[in-house]
Amino acid sequence: MRVELTTAVIPSAQALEEIKLASDGAVCVFDGIVRDNTRGRQTLFLDYEAYEEMALSQMRSLAAEALTKFAIRDVALLHRLGRLEVGETSVLIVVASAHRVAAFDACRWLIDTLKKTVPIWKKEHFADGVVWAAGESFPEELVAAKETLG
Amino acid sequence: MRVNVLYFGTLKDLFASERAPVELPDGATVDSLLSLLRGQTSKQSDVWRTLAVAVNQEYAALSTTLRDGDEVALLPPVSGGAPRRCGA
Numbered sequence: 001m002r003v004e005l006t007t008a009v010i011p012s013a014q015a016l017e018e019i020k021l022a023s024d025g026a027v028c029v030f031d032g033i034v035r036d037n038t039r040g041r042q043t044l045f046l047d048y049e050a051y052e053e054m055a056l057s058q059m060r061s062l063a064a065e066a067l068t069k070f071a072i073r074d075v076a077l078l079h080r081l082g083r084l085e086v087g088e089t090s091v092l093i094v095v096a097s098a099h100r101v102a103a104f105d106a107c108r109w110l111i112d113t114l115k116k117t118v119p120i121w122k123k124e125h126f127a128d129g130v131v132w133a134a135g136e137s138f139p140e141e142l143v144a145a146k147e148t149l150g
Numbered sequence: 151m152r153v154n155v156l157y158f159g160t161l162k163d164l165f166a167s168e169r170a171p172v173e174l175p176d177g178a179t180v181d182s183l184l185s186l187l188r189g190q191t192s193k194q195s196d197v198w199r200t201l202a203v204a205v206n207q208e209y210a211a212l213s214t215t216l217r218d219g220d221e222v223a224l225l226p227p228v229s230g231g232a233p234r235r236c237g238a
Protein backbone atom coordinates (compact mmCIF):
# COMPACT_ATOMS: atom_id res chain seq x y z
CA MET A 1 0.00 0.00 0.00
CA ARG A 2 1.39 3.38 -1.02
CA VAL A 3 -0.33 6.57 0.17
CA GLU A 4 1.20 10.00 -0.36
CA LEU A 5 0.43 13.70 -0.32
CA THR A 6 3.10 15.56 -2.24
CA THR A 7 3.95 18.91 -3.78
CA ALA A 8 6.21 17.17 -6.32
CA VAL A 9 5.12 15.90 -9.74
CA ILE A 10 3.29 12.57 -9.33
CA PRO A 11 5.36 9.76 -10.88
CA SER A 12 2.47 8.04 -12.68
CA ALA A 13 4.48 5.66 -14.86
CA GLN A 14 6.73 4.61 -11.98
CA ALA A 15 3.79 3.97 -9.64
CA LEU A 16 2.18 1.80 -12.31
CA GLU A 17 5.29 -0.28 -13.01
CA GLU A 18 6.22 -0.59 -9.35
CA ILE A 19 2.93 -2.12 -8.24
CA LYS A 20 2.90 -5.07 -10.65
CA LEU A 21 3.52 -8.61 -9.43
CA ALA A 22 3.48 -11.88 -11.34
CA SER A 23 0.25 -12.95 -9.59
CA ASP A 24 -1.62 -9.87 -10.86
CA GLY A 25 -3.90 -10.14 -13.85
CA ALA A 26 -4.97 -6.50 -13.91
CA VAL A 27 -3.80 -3.05 -12.96
CA CYS A 28 -6.41 -0.31 -13.12
CA VAL A 29 -5.28 3.32 -13.12
CA PHE A 30 -7.23 6.51 -12.52
CA ASP A 31 -5.12 9.51 -13.50
CA GLY A 32 -6.93 12.74 -12.62
CA ILE A 33 -5.55 15.70 -14.54
CA VAL A 34 -6.12 19.44 -14.58
CA ARG A 35 -8.59 20.39 -17.32
CA ASP A 36 -8.21 23.63 -19.26
CA ASN A 37 -11.69 24.92 -18.41
CA THR A 38 -14.62 24.70 -16.03
CA ARG A 39 -17.99 25.25 -17.69
CA GLY A 40 -16.29 27.17 -20.46
CA ARG A 41 -14.18 29.43 -18.22
CA GLN A 42 -10.54 29.16 -19.22
CA THR A 43 -8.40 27.73 -16.40
CA LEU A 44 -4.89 29.12 -15.95
CA PHE A 45 -3.85 26.90 -13.02
CA LEU A 46 -5.18 25.38 -9.78
CA ASP A 47 -3.95 25.69 -6.20
CA TYR A 48 -4.64 22.59 -4.09
CA GLU A 49 -4.49 22.74 -0.32
CA ALA A 50 -5.28 20.18 2.36
CA TYR A 51 -5.81 19.68 6.05
CA GLU A 52 -2.72 17.60 5.61
CA GLU A 53 -2.59 15.35 8.68
CA MET A 54 -6.27 14.47 8.41
CA ALA A 55 -6.18 14.09 4.61
CA LEU A 56 -3.33 11.63 4.88
CA SER A 57 -5.03 9.58 7.58
CA GLN A 58 -8.29 9.58 5.59
CA MET A 59 -6.42 8.43 2.48
CA ARG A 60 -4.73 5.64 4.45
CA SER A 61 -8.13 4.55 5.80
CA LEU A 62 -9.62 4.56 2.31
CA ALA A 63 -6.78 2.48 0.88
CA ALA A 64 -7.06 0.00 3.75
CA GLU A 65 -10.83 -0.18 3.37
CA ALA A 66 -10.51 -0.83 -0.36
CA LEU A 67 -8.19 -3.74 0.38
CA THR A 68 -10.81 -5.38 2.59
CA LYS A 69 -13.88 -4.40 0.56
CA PHE A 70 -12.67 -5.61 -2.87
CA ALA A 71 -10.75 -8.67 -4.04
CA ILE A 72 -7.63 -6.67 -4.83
CA ARG A 73 -4.00 -7.18 -3.87
CA ASP A 74 -2.53 -3.68 -3.60
CA VAL A 75 -3.36 0.03 -3.89
CA ALA A 76 -1.41 3.22 -4.54
CA LEU A 77 -3.14 6.52 -3.73
CA LEU A 78 -1.23 9.72 -4.43
CA HIS A 79 -2.53 13.29 -4.30
CA ARG A 80 -0.63 16.42 -5.22
CA LEU A 81 -0.84 19.77 -3.43
CA GLY A 82 0.24 23.27 -4.39
CA ARG A 83 0.07 24.86 -7.82
CA LEU A 84 -0.84 22.64 -10.76
CA GLU A 85 -0.81 23.56 -14.42
CA VAL A 86 -3.25 22.34 -17.08
CA GLY A 87 -2.56 18.70 -17.97
CA GLU A 88 -0.73 17.83 -14.76
CA THR A 89 -1.82 14.93 -12.55
CA SER A 90 -3.63 15.99 -9.36
CA VAL A 91 -4.54 12.51 -8.16
CA LEU A 92 -3.35 9.04 -9.11
CA ILE A 93 -5.01 5.80 -8.08
CA VAL A 94 -3.50 2.47 -9.02
CA VAL A 95 -5.15 -0.83 -8.12
CA ALA A 96 -3.62 -4.25 -8.72
CA SER A 97 -5.60 -7.48 -8.61
CA ALA A 98 -5.83 -10.96 -10.04
CA HIS A 99 -8.96 -10.09 -12.03
CA ARG A 100 -10.14 -6.93 -13.74
CA VAL A 101 -13.62 -6.48 -12.26
CA ALA A 102 -12.37 -5.95 -8.72
CA ALA A 103 -9.67 -3.57 -9.97
CA PHE A 104 -12.19 -1.42 -11.87
CA ASP A 105 -14.66 -1.43 -8.97
CA ALA A 106 -12.06 -0.52 -6.35
CA CYS A 107 -10.58 2.24 -8.50
CA ARG A 108 -14.00 3.82 -9.06
CA TRP A 109 -14.94 3.54 -5.39
CA LEU A 110 -11.64 5.09 -4.30
CA ILE A 111 -11.90 8.21 -6.46
CA ASP A 112 -15.61 8.71 -5.73
CA THR A 113 -15.10 8.38 -1.98
CA LEU A 114 -11.92 10.45 -1.92
CA LYS A 115 -13.72 13.32 -3.60
CA LYS A 116 -16.39 13.35 -0.90
CA THR A 117 -14.45 12.72 2.29
CA VAL A 118 -10.75 13.61 2.05
CA PRO A 119 -10.17 17.22 3.20
CA ILE A 120 -8.50 18.70 0.14
CA TRP A 121 -9.68 21.87 -1.60
CA LYS A 122 -8.75 23.64 -4.77
CA LYS A 123 -8.79 27.26 -5.80
CA GLU A 124 -9.44 27.71 -9.50
CA HIS A 125 -7.55 30.53 -11.16
CA PHE A 126 -9.38 31.47 -14.35
CA ALA A 127 -8.43 33.97 -17.01
CA ASP A 128 -11.23 36.16 -15.61
CA GLY A 129 -11.22 35.51 -11.85
CA VAL A 130 -10.51 33.22 -8.88
CA VAL A 131 -12.92 30.93 -6.98
CA TRP A 132 -12.78 28.07 -4.49
CA ALA A 133 -14.17 25.10 -6.38
CA ALA A 134 -17.60 24.03 -5.17
CA GLY A 135 -17.03 20.66 -3.55
CA GLU A 136 -19.28 17.64 -3.63
CA SER A 137 -21.68 17.36 -0.73
CA PHE A 138 -20.37 15.50 2.28
CA PRO A 139 -22.08 12.19 2.98
CA GLU A 140 -25.11 12.91 5.18
CA GLU A 141 -23.52 11.54 8.34
CA LEU A 142 -20.56 13.92 8.11
CA VAL A 143 -22.49 17.17 7.73
CA ALA A 144 -22.27 18.75 11.14
CA ALA A 145 -24.38 21.81 10.68
CA LYS A 146 -27.47 20.61 8.90
CA GLU A 147 -29.86 20.25 11.80
CA THR A 148 -29.69 23.66 13.41
CA LEU A 149 -27.90 26.08 11.16
CA GLY A 150 -29.95 25.79 7.99
CA MET B 151 -11.43 26.58 28.09
CA ARG B 152 -9.79 27.31 24.80
CA VAL B 153 -9.94 25.41 21.50
CA ASN B 154 -7.90 25.98 18.36
CA VAL B 155 -10.10 26.55 15.32
CA LEU B 156 -8.72 25.87 11.84
CA TYR B 157 -10.33 27.39 8.75
CA PHE B 158 -10.03 25.90 5.28
CA GLY B 159 -11.06 26.83 1.76
CA THR B 160 -13.68 29.50 1.49
CA LEU B 161 -13.92 29.76 5.31
CA LYS B 162 -10.32 30.92 5.40
CA ASP B 163 -11.33 33.87 3.24
CA LEU B 164 -14.54 34.49 5.22
CA PHE B 165 -12.64 34.79 8.50
CA ALA B 166 -9.42 36.17 6.97
CA SER B 167 -7.62 33.64 9.14
CA GLU B 168 -6.17 30.13 8.98
CA ARG B 169 -6.33 29.39 12.68
CA ALA B 170 -7.51 31.16 15.80
CA PRO B 171 -7.88 30.28 19.48
CA VAL B 172 -11.48 30.56 20.71
CA GLU B 173 -12.59 30.81 24.33
CA LEU B 174 -15.63 28.69 25.23
CA PRO B 175 -17.52 27.86 28.43
CA ASP B 176 -16.88 24.38 29.82
CA GLY B 177 -19.23 21.83 28.30
CA ALA B 178 -19.45 23.67 24.97
CA THR B 179 -20.29 21.56 21.95
CA VAL B 180 -19.46 21.75 18.26
CA ASP B 181 -22.93 23.23 17.85
CA SER B 182 -22.32 26.08 20.27
CA LEU B 183 -18.92 26.84 18.72
CA LEU B 184 -20.49 27.07 15.24
CA SER B 185 -23.21 29.41 16.52
CA LEU B 186 -20.60 31.63 18.13
CA LEU B 187 -18.44 31.76 14.99
CA ARG B 188 -21.39 32.32 12.72
CA GLY B 189 -22.32 35.34 14.82
CA GLN B 190 -18.86 36.79 14.36
CA THR B 191 -19.23 37.33 10.66
CA SER B 192 -21.81 39.57 9.06
CA LYS B 193 -21.14 38.08 5.65
CA GLN B 194 -23.77 35.68 4.38
CA SER B 195 -22.46 32.35 3.19
CA ASP B 196 -24.03 29.07 2.14
CA VAL B 197 -21.06 27.27 3.60
CA TRP B 198 -22.68 27.02 7.06
CA ARG B 199 -25.31 24.65 5.69
CA THR B 200 -22.81 22.35 4.06
CA LEU B 201 -19.70 22.20 6.20
CA ALA B 202 -18.35 19.30 8.19
CA VAL B 203 -16.39 19.62 11.41
CA ALA B 204 -13.40 17.60 12.52
CA VAL B 205 -12.30 17.46 16.15
CA ASN B 206 -8.71 16.32 16.54
CA GLN B 207 -8.76 15.17 12.91
CA GLU B 208 -11.86 12.99 13.14
CA TYR B 209 -15.25 13.95 11.69
CA ALA B 210 -17.49 15.04 14.56
CA ALA B 211 -21.22 15.52 15.19
CA LEU B 212 -22.89 18.75 16.31
CA SER B 213 -23.46 17.23 19.73
CA THR B 214 -19.77 16.45 20.31
CA THR B 215 -18.55 18.02 23.55
CA LEU B 216 -15.34 19.99 23.19
CA ARG B 217 -12.42 19.90 25.59
CA ASP B 218 -9.67 22.35 26.38
CA GLY B 219 -6.94 22.20 23.75
CA ASP B 220 -9.06 20.49 21.07
CA GLU B 221 -8.19 21.18 17.45
CA VAL B 222 -11.47 21.97 15.68
CA ALA B 223 -11.35 22.20 11.89
CA LEU B 224 -14.18 23.73 9.83
CA LEU B 225 -14.28 21.94 6.51
CA PRO B 226 -16.19 23.22 3.49
CA PRO B 227 -17.28 20.53 1.00
CA VAL B 228 -14.06 19.00 -0.27
CA SER B 229 -12.90 19.26 -3.88
CA GLY B 230 -9.82 17.11 -4.15
CA GLY B 231 -9.23 14.72 -6.98
CA ALA B 232 -9.53 15.77 -10.57
CA PRO B 233 -11.50 18.85 -11.65
CA ARG B 234 -15.08 18.10 -12.49
CA ARG B 235 -17.95 19.79 -14.23
CA CYS B 236 -20.81 21.09 -12.16
CA GLY B 237 -23.49 18.43 -11.91
CA ALA B 238 -21.16 15.76 -13.30
